[in-house]
Amino acid sequence: MNEKLKSALIGGLIAGIASGLPYVGAVNTACCALYIGGGVLATYLYMKDLRASSKAPYGEGAVVGLLAGLFGGIVATIIPLFTGGYEDVAAQMLASFDMAAQQGAEIPQAFRDMFDTSDGVSGTLITVMLVMNVVMAAIAATIGGLVGVAILHKKEAPTDAP
Amino acid sequence: MAPPFTGAYADFVHWLLHPVCHQIPERSFHLLGEPLAACHRCTGLYAGFTLGVLIWPWLPGLAERLSANPRWIAVFLVPLLLDWAMVWNTPTTRFVTGVVASFPVALLPLVAFGERVADPVRPS
Numbered sequence: 001m002n003e004k005l006k007s008a009l010i011g012g013l014i015a016g017i018a019s020g021l022p023y024v025g026a027v028n029t030a031c032c033a034l035y036i037g038g039g040v041l042a043t044y045l046y047m048k049d050l051r052a053s054s055k056a057p058y059g060e061g062a063v064v065g066l067l068a069g070l071f072g073g074i075v076a077t078i079i080p081l082f083t084g085g086y087e088d089v090a091a092q093m094l095a096s097f098d099m100a101a102q103q104g105a106e107i108p109q110a111f112r113d114m115f116d117t118s119d120g121v122s123g124t125l126i127t128v129m130l131v132m133n134v135v136m137a138a139i140a141a142t143i144g145g146l147v148g149v150a151i152l153h154k155k156e157a158p159t160d161a162p
Numbered sequence: 163m164a165p166p167f168t169g170a171y172a173d174f175v176h177w178l179l180h181p182v183c184h185q186i187p188e189r190s191f192h193l194l195g196e197p198l199a200a201c202h203r204c205t206g207l208y209a210g211f212t213l214g215v216l217i218w219p220w221l222p223g224l225a226e227r228l229s230a231n232p233r234w235i236a237v238f239l240v241p242l243l244l245d246w247a248m249v250w251n252t253p254t255t256r257f258v259t260g261v262v263a264s265f266p267v268a269l270l271p272l273v274a275f276g277e278r279v280a281d282p283v284r285p286s
Contacts, residue, residue: 019181029184031207056232058274076181089177096173107170128178136182146270150232 004046008064011042012071015141019072019133020079032140038072039065039144044152052154058146065145066138073134077126086125090115175199189256202253203242206260213261214268228266229273235266 015038019025028034043061050057080086093115097107114124176185179199187197191205198205218225228234242263245251 025181028182029180031204032182056229057277058270059277062271062274062278089180093173093177097170100170100173105170111170111174132178133181140182142271143267146274147235147267150235150270153232 003049004060004064005067007042007045008067009071010045011038011040011064012068012137012141013075014038014041015068015137016072016075017079019076019137020083020085022083022085025076032136035069035072035137035140036144036147038068038137039141039146040148040151042068042141043145043148047149047152047154050154052156054156056149056153056155058149061145061149062142063145065142065148068145069138069141070134072141073137074130076137077130077133080129081121081126086121086129087117090117090121090125172196172199189253191253191257202256203246203260206257207264209257210261210264211268214265215272217265218269218272225269225272228269232270235270238266239263 015034019028019034025034042064046060046064047057094112097112097115101107110124114122114128116122117125176199179185183200183204185197185199186201189201189203190197190199191202192198200208242259245255245259248255
């Protein structure tokens with residue numbers, strides 16, 4: 001497998017699993033720390049065998065981070081399907097909708113339907129979460145990948161002129 | 163978020179961003195009586211990054227020096243980490259340290275973008 005893809009898969013998988021787990025995923029509330037960490041990890045794996053160079057490979061780091069974010073976002077959307085994470089959040093949202101309705105707010109029926117889990121988690125909820133997770137993870141992990149290159153890049157020692 | 167994002171819409175926007183920010187109302191800026199969906203520190207990070215993307219192209223000398231010594235970017239994270247660890251931080255310190263931390267980071271995507279444009283096909 002392509003080294004870039006392999007590094008991104010490992011970094012994304014670890015960040016995605018951690019982000020999808022209850023409690024552990026809350027670390028992301030500190031500025032997407034898990035996704036940024038996934039990007040840094042992916043870049044580290046990609047760069048560890050690269051030779052020292054005069055120019056830091058920022059473009060490569062961005063691509064590896066972006067791929068890690070895409071993988072991570074998908075995994076982070078799948079995990080709560082098995083841990084019941086969506087049901088908990090949906091119940092909280094419906095309760096806050098009820099509270100808003102009591103204060104005179106109009107709640108669009110589409111919102112209620114989206115969070116109604118009586119017949120299982122709705123496809124709309126999963127789709128919205130997938131888009132949201134993938135976008136946020138891709139942005140954060142790309143930044144992580146770039147920061148990873150900035151910190152981990154091995155600079156070529158200057159050669160003495162003859 | 164502010165109107166028209168009030169009531170159910172505000173709840174929905176907050177829900178969308180809840181995985182990436184704690185959104186504690188006391189630790190968030192308010193706009194027209196509604197807390198933003200990002201805390202002071204996250205708002206600072208977003209603001210600093212946006213500012214950086216807009217301003218770095220106008221500072222070529224400084225940008226070149228920083229991209230030659232990119233590890234300096236880690237130094238700008240120190241105030242944020244110290245502020246995070248302090249009990250007595252304020253909305254201003256949280257916001258400002260967020261701006262300071264992310265402003266230099268904004269240089270990296272610009273450098274990466276320039277690199278990809280200049281050399282789009284690079285062997286992996």
